[in-house]
Amino acid sequence: MSFRAELLRRAAGRKARIVLCEGNDARVRAAAERLGKEGIAQPIVLGDGAIDPSKDPRLGRVAQYLRDRRPDRILDGVHALDVGAIVALSPAVDDATRAEFNAWGPGKYDPRHHAFDGTNFIALNTPSLPIVIPPIYGLKGVGFETFSGDGPISYWNSYVGVGQMGGRGNFTDPRIGLTITQTPDLVTSKLPALLSYQLSLQTPEPPAGSFDREAAKRGKRLFSGEARCVGCHQLPNYTDVLGGRTVPFLHDPTEVGTDPAYAARTATGRYRTTPLRGLWQHPPYFHDGSAADLLAVVDHYDDLFKLGLTAAQKSDLIEFLKTI
Ligand code: HEC
Numbered sequence: 001m002s003f004r005a006e007l008l009r010r011a012a013g014r015k016a017r018i019v020l021c022e023g024n025d026a027r028v029r030a031a032a033e034r035l036g037k038e039g040i041a042q043p044i045v046l047g048d049g050a051i052d053p054s055k056d057p058r059l060g061r062v063a064q065y066l067r068d069r070r071p072d073r074i075l076d077g078v079h080a081l082d083v084g085a086i087v088a089l090s091p092a093v094d095d096a097t098r099a100e101f102n103a104w105g106p107g108k109y110d111p112r113h114h115a116f117d118g119t120n121f122i123a124l125n126t127p128s129l130p131i132v133i134p135p136i137y138g139l140k141g142v143g144f145e146t147f148s149g150d151g152p153i154s155y156w157n158s159y160v161g162v163g164q165m166g167g168r169g170n171f172t173d174p175r176i177g178l179t180i181t182q183t184p185d186l187v188t189s190k191l192p193a194l195l196s197y198q199l200s201l202q203t204p205e206p207p208a209g210s211f212d213r214e215a216a217k218r219g220k221r222l223f224s225g226e227a228r229c230v231g232c233h234q235l236p237n238y239t240d241v242l243g244g245r246t247v248p249f250l251h252d253p254t255e256v257g258t259d260p261a262y263a264a265r266t267a268t269g270r271y272r273t274t275p276l277r278g279l280w281q282h283p284p285y286f287h288d289g290s291a292a293d294l295l296a297v298v299d300h301y302d303d304l305f306k307l308g309l310t311a312a313q314k315s316d317l318i319e320f321l322k323t324i
Contacts (some may be wrong), residue, residue, distance in 0.1 A: 002252040006039070006232070009301055011040050011041060011269075012038075012039045012040050012041075014041075014152040015041075015042065016041050016066055016208075017040070017041065017042045017043075017044060018035065018041045018042070018044070019043075019044045019046065020032050020043055020044070020045050020046065020255065021046045022046075022047055022181035023045040023046050023051070023289055024046025024047040024138060025047075028045065028047075029045060031043075035051055041149070044071060049270070064261030068069045077129070080106055081106060081107065081133075082104070082105065082106040082107075082111075083104065083108070083109045084100075084101040084103070084105065084108065084109070084130065084312050085101070085102055085104075087101050088101035088102050092121065093121075097121075099312075100113070100127065100128045101128075103128070103130075104128065104130040105130070107132060107133055107289075108130035108131060108132055108133065108289065108311075109130060109131065109133050110128045110129055110130040110131065111123060111159070111160065111164060112125050112129065112262070112265040112266070113126065113128050113129075114275070115164065115178055115180065116165070116166045117162075117163075117166060117180045117182065118167070118168065118182055118210050119166075122178075124176075124265070125265045127196055129261055129262045129265065129288070130284075131147060131262055131287045131288055131289075132176055132282075132284060132286075132287060132288065132289045134147070134274075134279065134282075135278050135281065135282050136198055136201055137201040137202060137203050137204070137277065137278060138201070138202065138203035138237075138275065138277035138278060138313075139145060139153065139198060139199060139201075139275065140199045140200075140237060140240070141236065142237050142241065142242065142275045143241060143242035143248070144241050144242065144272055145281040146266070146272070147262070147263075147264035147271060147272060147274070147287040148243055148250070148262075148263050148267065148268045148269070148270060148271055149248030149250050149268055149270070149271075149272035150173075150175075150266055150267040151267075152192075152195075152270055153195050153199070154191040154194075154195050155173075157191055157195070158171050158187060158188065158191060159173070160287045161187045162180050163178060163180055164181070164284055167182075167186065167249045168182045168183075168184065168185065168186045168187065169182055169185040169186055169187025169188055170182065170183070170185045170187075170188065173267060175267035175268075176266070176267050193288075203278045203283060204278055204279040206280045206322055206323055207280075210280060210322060211319045211320075211323050212319045215315065215316045215319035215320075216316070216319040216320045216322070216323050217320075218316040218319075218320075218321045219316035219317040219318065219319045219320025219321070221321055222309070222313055222316060222317045222320070223317060226307065226309070226313070227298075227301070227307055227309060227313075227317055228305060228307070229301070232251070232256075232273040233273055233275075233276055234273075237275040237277075238273075238274075238275050238276035238277070238324065239273045239274065239275040239276075240273050241270065241272045241273055241275070241286075247271075248268070248272055250268055250270035250271060251270055251271050251272070251273060252270055253270065253271060256304070257270060257300065257303075257304040258271065258286050258287065258288070258290065259287075259288055259290065262287055262288060271287065274286075274287075276321070276324045277324060278300075278324075279294065279321050279322065279324050280322045280323075284296075285297050286300075293313065294320060294321050294322070298314045298317055298318060298321075299314070302314065310314050
């Protein structure tokens with residue numbers, strides 16, 4: 001038997017399902033038909049004219065299936081992603097740095113540890129202070145998107161694209177003493193389109209039944225009243241960072257009782273009031289993930305500002321935070 005015939009015979013014996021995702025390509029459809037007819041495999045074709053996953057009635061079931069298999073607190077891809085472990089795979093990293101990167105854990109990244117200019121690692125700060133990777137959605141109208149308000153989205157995309165990923169482009173910021181020049185600059189011209197895309201991403205709605213409506217109403221009143229959250233988390237985006245100004249309005253770490261060490265490594269040295277969005281979706285909270293859940297956040301402010309909230313009030317406030 002020829003090699004080809006033997007291969008086909010074995011494949012047919014396995015009765016394997018094979019998913020082809022470019023069903024709008026006639027060649028893919030023809031290949032699928034042949035695979036099926038000759039009994040080589042059972043093809044499933046995705047795309048125009050075949051199965052469209054985005055419209056398939058089974059989509060909800062599949063989404064639920066995938067979600068059920070994720071650890072409890074990890075509801076989205078970003079917070080399941082262990083960037084440190086991935087970067088640690090680089091052969092350019094020495095053993096000590098590899099151990100540091102591996103210690104970051106899922107959902108965290110330290111953008112101030114080093115810069116990478118496409119060829120060399122440039123040491124910035126040590127030891128590592130990994131921060132939570134924040135959600136990308138719901139940033140329209142916020143203005144300054146990093147934890148320390150160093151600049152708008154495009155500033156950060158440039159910092160990461162050129163200064164962390166080693167993309168060919170130029171980045172300079174005298175405030176942190178970093179200048180990277182790689183010509184021709186292939187990054188800067190892409191920033192406006194990337195910005196528009198990011199600003200188009202909407203905050204996901206909280207799942208039906210995930211919060212108590214009446215309690216959330218009471219919590220909303222507390223947010224603006226006794227708990228004094230609205231003093232900094234101002235509507236419409238739950239932040240005071242912009243307030244119509246062209247420079248960010250920021251808070252000294254002592255004002256909010258969070259760790260000053262990360263801020264000290266940034267261009268501003270202070271923290272921006274985080275625009276609250278999709279909170280139900282992305283514990284832990286604060287830049288360093290120091291609050292494991294919403295109760296820890298509320299307890300933090302209750303202690304810091306001596307609010308004296310009762311257990312029932314804390315619970316109402318949490319129900320409201322779950323709706324944002
Ligand atoms: C003095 C200003 C100020 C007040 C008042 C304030 N916050 Fe904040 N809030 C901040 C700042 C600044 C941060 C970012 C701190 C950090 O990341 O270390 C923050 C972060 C948060 C976060 C984390 C969001 C995330 O995605 O990680 C939550 C949740 C939060 N605040 C809720 C509240 C609640 C609830 C109240 C009222 C009890 C409140 N805040 C009062 C300034 C304030």
